[in-house]
Amino acid sequence: MYFQKPRLTCVHQLILPLTLVVSISACSSSEVPEPVDDGPPISQHPSVKPTEIANVRLPGTEEEKHQAGPPTVSPAPLPPPQSAAEIRPDPARTRNEADAATSRDSAVRLSIAKQMAGMQSHGDVRGLEQLRAAQQPQDRESYTRFDINPVHLVRTDPVSTFSIDVDTASYSNVRRWLNDGSLPRQDAVRVEELINYFSYQYPVPDGEDPFAIYTEVGPSPWHADRRLLHIGIKGQQPAGNPAANLVFLIDVSGSMQSQDKLGLLKSALKLLTAQLDSADRIAIAVYAGAAGAVLSPTAGDQRAVIDAAIDSLTAGGSTNGGAGIALAYAMARQNFLQDGVNRVILATDGDFNVGTTDQQALKNLVETERKSGVALTVLGFGSGNYNDALMQELAQNGNGNAAYIDTLSEARKVLVDELAATLHTIASDVKIQVEFNPATVSEYRLVGYETRHLEREDFNNDAVDAGDIGAGHSVTALYEITLVDSGGHFIDPLRYGDPLQSDPLRDNGRNTSGTGSPSREAGSADAELAFIKLRYKAPGSQSSRLLTRAVHRATIASTLAATSENFRFAAAVSAFGQLLRGGEHTGSFSYADAAALAAGARGEDLFGYRGEFLNLVRTADVLAASRVAAGKLTDDADAAGIAGT
Numbered sequence: 133m134y135f136q137k138p139r140l141t142c143v144h145q146l147i148l149p150l151t152l153v154v155s156i157s158a159c160s161s162s163e164v165p166e167p168v169d170d171g172p173p174i175s176q177h178p179s180v181k182p183t184e185i186a187n188v189r190l191p192g193t194e195e196e197k198h199q200a201g202p203p204t205v206s207p208a209p210l211p212p213p214q215s216a217a218e219i220r221p222d223p224a225r226t227r228n229e230a231d232a233a234t235s236r237d238s239a240v241r242l243s244i245a246k247q248m249a250g251m252q253s254h255g256d257v258r259g260l261e262q263l264r265a266a267q268q269p270q271d272r273e274s275y276t277r278f279d280i281n282p283v284h285l286v287r288t289d290p291v292s293t294f295s296i297d298v299d300t301a302s303y304s305n306v307r308r309w310l311n312d313g314s315l316p317r318q319d320a321v322r323v324e325e326l327i328n329y330f331s332y333q334y335p336v337p338d339g340e341d342p343f344a345i346y347t348e349v350g351p352s353p354w355h356a357d358r359r360l361l362h363i364g365i366k367g368q369q370p371a372g373n374p375a376a377n378l379v380f381l382i383d384v385s386g387s388m389q390s391q392d393k394l395g396l397l398k399s400a401l402k403l404l405t406a407q408l409d410s411a412d413r414i415a416i417a418v419y420a421g422a423a424g425a426v427l428s429p430t431a432g433d434q435r436a437v438i439d440a441a442i443d444s445l446t447a448g449g450s451t452n453g454g455a456g457i458a459l460a461y462a463m464a465r466q467n468f469l470q471d472g473v474n475r476v477i478l479a480t481d482g483d484f485n486v487g488t489t490d491q492q493a494l495k496n497l498v499e500t501e502r503k504s505g506v507a508l509t510v511l512g513f514g515s516g517n518y519n520d521a522l523m524q525e526l527a528q529n530g531n532g533n534a535a536y537i538d539t540l541s542e543a544r545k546v547l548v549d550e551l552a553a554t555l556h557t558i559a560s561d562v563k564i565q566v567e568f569n570p571a572t573v574s575e576y577r578l579v580g581y582e583t584r585h586l587e588r589e590d591f592n593n594d595a596v597d598a599g600d601i602g603a604g605h606s607v608t609a610l611y612e613i614t615l616v617d618s619g620g621h622f623i624d625p626l627r628y629g630d631p632l633q634s635d636p637l638r639d640n641g642r643n644t645s646g647t648g649s650p651s652r653e654a655g656s657a658d659a660e661l662a663f664i665k666l667r668y669k670a671p672g673s674q675s676s677r678l679l680t681r682a683v684h685r686a687t688i689a690s691t692l693a694a695t696s697e698n699f700r701f702a703a704a705v706s707a708f709g710q711l712l713r714g715g716e717h718t719g720s721f722s723y724a725d726a727a728a729l730a731a732g733a734r735g736e737d738l739f740g741y742r743g744e745f746l747n748l749v750r751t752a753d754v755l756a757a758s759r760v761a762a763g764k765l766t767d768d769a770d771a772a773g774i775a776g777t
Contacts, residue, residue: 274482275319276521278582280713283575283622286568292576293591295584295598296365296562296607297322298553299527300546301512301520301536303329306712307744308515308538310751315759316712320520323709324580324609330705330741332606332698334366342368342558343601345664345681348699350689352612353729354707354721357620359688361576361611362699363566363664367558369604375411375472376432376555381460382445383480385420389447392538393514397479398442400511400543404477405439407551408432415463416441419456420448429467454484454494457526461501468505473555478526479511482519494522498530505672507600508532509554511546524583531560531600549739553602559668561598561676564609565591567663572685575614575622577717579706591667594676601668608702612717613661659685692729700733701742708749711756723753 284292302325309316337344343365352358380401388394405414412432417425427441460476468474484494498508508530510523520536527534533554535546546554563586568576590596601607614620662683667676689695707726710718727749734742 272483272517273317273320273515274519274521275317276524276583277319280710280716281578281580281582283577283717285575285623286570286573290568290570291565291588292568292578292611293563293565293586293588294578294581294609295586296564296601296609297324297581297584297599298328298601298605298607299325299524299534300329301510301523301534302326304538304542305512305518305520305536307748308536310748310755311538312515313755315752315755318713321709321712322580322583323706323713324584326709327580327608327610327702327705328606330701330745332364332366332608332702334364334606334698336366336368341677341679342668342670345666345679347664347681347683347687348689348696349661349683349687350695350699351692353692353700353703353725354718355612355620357614357618359613359615360699360703361566361613361662361683362702363564363609363611364606364698365601365666366606367553367601367604369552370556370558373473373552373556373603375413375469376408377413377429377464377467377469377472377474378408378415378555379460379464379476380414380416381456381476381478381480382416382418382426383420383456383478384418384445384447385483386448387481387483387517388514390514393481394445394447396537396540396543397511397513398445399540400537400547401442401479402439403540403543404547404551405432405435405442407548413467413469414438415467417456417460417463418445419459423455423459425459425463429463454497457494457497457501461504461506464506465504473507474505475507475509475532475555476530477509477511479513480523481514481517482512482522483517484519484522495525495529498526502529502531507557510534512536528583528599529597531557531597533600533602545739545741550602550604553605556603557600557671558603560600560671561594561596562601562607562666562668563591563596563598565665565667566611567665568613569660569662570616572616572659572661573613574616577612579610579612579710581609591665594669594674608698610702610706611662661685661688697733697735701730701735704730704733704749705745708745708752712752723749723756727753 299322302320302322305320306316306326309320334346335344346362346364346366348362348364349359350362352360382394382397382401384394388397408414410431410433413429414427414432415425415429416427416438417423426444427438430437432438457476457478460478464474464476502508508527509532510527510530512518512520512523512534513536518536523534523536526532535542535554537543537546565588566576584599586596586598614622660682664681664683666679668679669676689699692700704726707718707721707729708723710716711721711723711726715721727746730742730746730749734746737743
C-alpha cells in the first residue's frame with residue numbers, strides 16, 4: 133500500500149475568469165491523495181530480500197539529517213532477478229481510472245470550447261486570452277536560477293577560473309522546447325552546454341598528456357570593437373575500451389508513464405546494451421515507492437535476457453529516488469572492476485517526491501558514493517515535471533555527466549556514437565584559469581559557465597572537485613575581450629585614479645610599469661593578451677598536472693572570414709544561446725545573423741547536427757517574432773480598454 137502522487141483536478145487545471153460559468157460538477161476528485169492498492173511495495177516482494185532495503189540508511193527528518201551526517205550504505209547480498217511486472221499497479225484499475233478522468237476532461241473541454249466560440253464571436257479578446265492560458269498544462273519543471281557572467285575590468289580583476297563542463301543536457305532540452313513551439317525558459321539555457329553539444333576539430337597531442345590547449349582570437353560577430361578568445365581542448369581516443377560494470381537505475385514511478393519517458397527510455401537502453409560484449413557486466417535496479425533489483429549482474433552479450441528485463445518495466449507509484457541511488461551504488465561496488473569502467477546510469481525525470489527528497493541530502497549521497505570510484509551518468513526524460521536543477525546537481529557532484537534524451541536520435545548520439553566519451557573518463561577535475569594582461573586587454577567576459585565558477589585559489593587546490601572529460605570529448609570556452617586601444621569598452625576609465633598606478637585606458641596602452649618587458653607592450657606584435665593554465669588529474673590520481681599556453685596579439689585574425697570554421701560556428705551557437713537568455717551583450721545581432729554565421733561554418737556535418745541547429749535558430753526567430761507580435765496585440769487591447777472607459 134502506498135500513496136500515488138496527487139492528481140490535479142479539473143478545478144486546479146482551469147483558472148477561469150470570474151465572468152465565466154463552466155460546469156465542473158463532473159470533477160469530484162479530492163486534493164488529498166487516496167491510498168491506492170497497487171500491490172505490495174518492492175521491498176515486500178518475495179524476490180527482494182528485506183536486508184537489501186533495510187541496510188540502505190537515508191536520513192528522514194531534518195534533525196536526523198544533521199545527526200546522521202552523510203548517508204551510508206551497508207553492503208548486502210544482491211536479490212535475485214525480479215520481474216518488474218510484479219511491482220506495477222493493477223492494469224484494469226489504472227485503465228478504469230484513466231477512462232473516468234478522460235471522460236471528465238472531455239466534458240469540461242466541450243463546455244470551454246463553446247464558451248471560447250461565444251467570446252470570439254463577441255470580440256471578448258481579454259476573456260479569450262485568459263481562458264486559453266488556463267488550458268495550458270501546468271508546468272512544474274525546475275531549473276537553477278543564475279545570472280549571466282558580468283564584464284570584468286582587467287586592471288582590478290585579471291584572473292578568471294572555472295571548471296570545464298562536458299554536459300549537453302541544456303541543448304537537447306532547448307531543442308525540445310523549440311520543437312514544442314515555445315521559447316525555453318532563460319534558466320534552461322546554459323550557453324556552454326549549447327556550444328559543447330558539437331564536436332570541434334582540435335589537435336590531439338601525441339605525448340603523455342590526454343589533450344593540448346588550442347586557442348584562436350578573432351572579431352566578435354556582434355561587436356566590431358571587441359574580440360573573441362576561443363579556447364578548446366579535445367581528449368584523446370584510447371585504442372579499445374575497458375570492460376564496463378554498469379548499473380542502470382531506472383525510475384518506474386507513475387510520473388514516468390508517458391511514451392516520451394519510460395517508452396523512450398527502454399528504447400534508449402537497448403541501443404546502449406547492443407554495444408556491450410561478454411567482458412561487460414550490466415545490472416538493472418528500479419525505484420518507485422521503494423527500490424529493488426530487476427536484473428542481477430549479467431554478461432553484456434546476453435541480449436535476450438537483458439532486453440526481456442527492459443521490456444518488463446512498467447511505470448506506477450511514487451518516486452523514492454534516494455533509496456534507488458543508494459541501492460544502485462551498492463550493486464556497482466559489489467561488482468567493481470579494478471581496471472574497468474564502473475558507473476551508475478540514472479534514467480529519470482527527476483521528480484523525487486518520497487523518501488529523501490531534499491536536494492542537499494541527495495547531493496551529499498552522491499558525493500559520498502563517488503569516493504568509491506563509481507561514477508554517475510544522469511539521463512533526463514520527459515516534460516512538464518522535469519527537474520533539471522536536481523539532475524545537474526547529481527551529475528556535477530557524482531563525478532559524472534548529464535544528458536537530456538528527447539528523441540531516439542539523441543539517445544543514439546549519447547549512448548552509441550559518443551559512448552566512449554559518455555562512459556570512459558580520461559581526465560578528472562579539469563580546471564581552467566586565464567590571466568589577462570592589463571597592458572593589452574582592458575575588459576573580459578566569460579560566455580557561459582556561470583554554474584561552474586571557481587575561486588582563484590581553487591585552481592591549485594586538488595581537493596576542490598571539477599569536471600571530468602571522456603575519451604574523444606571536446607570542450608570549448610569563449611571570452612569576449614576588449615583591447616586597450618579599441619573603442620568598445622563597457623566600463624569608462626576613472627576620473628580620479630591613483631596617480632602612482634598606470635591606467636591602460638588613460639595611458640593609451642603604453643607600458644608605464646617600468647619593466648620594459650616586450651611581452652607586456654600593448655602595441656608590440658609579440659605582446660601577450662592572456663596566459664592560460666589548465667589543471668587535470670589522471671584517472672585514479674590524487675595530484676594534478678599543469679598545462680600552460682600564452683596567447684599573443686599577433687595571432688588575432690583581422691576578419692571573421694580569416695577565422696576557422698571552429699571559431700565561427702562556436703560563435704554562432706554562443707550568440708544563439710545569449711539571444712535565448714535575453715541578448716544583454718549581443719547588441720543588434722539577431723537570430724537571422726546567427727543562422728547566417730553558422731551556415732557559413734557548417735563544414736563536414738556527418739550526422740546532420742549542425743544542419744539541425746540552423747533549423748532550431750530559424751524556429752526561435754519565428755517564435756520570438758510571434759511573442760513580440762502577441763505583446764503588441766495585448767498592448768493594443770489594453771490601450772483600447774483604457775480609451776473605452
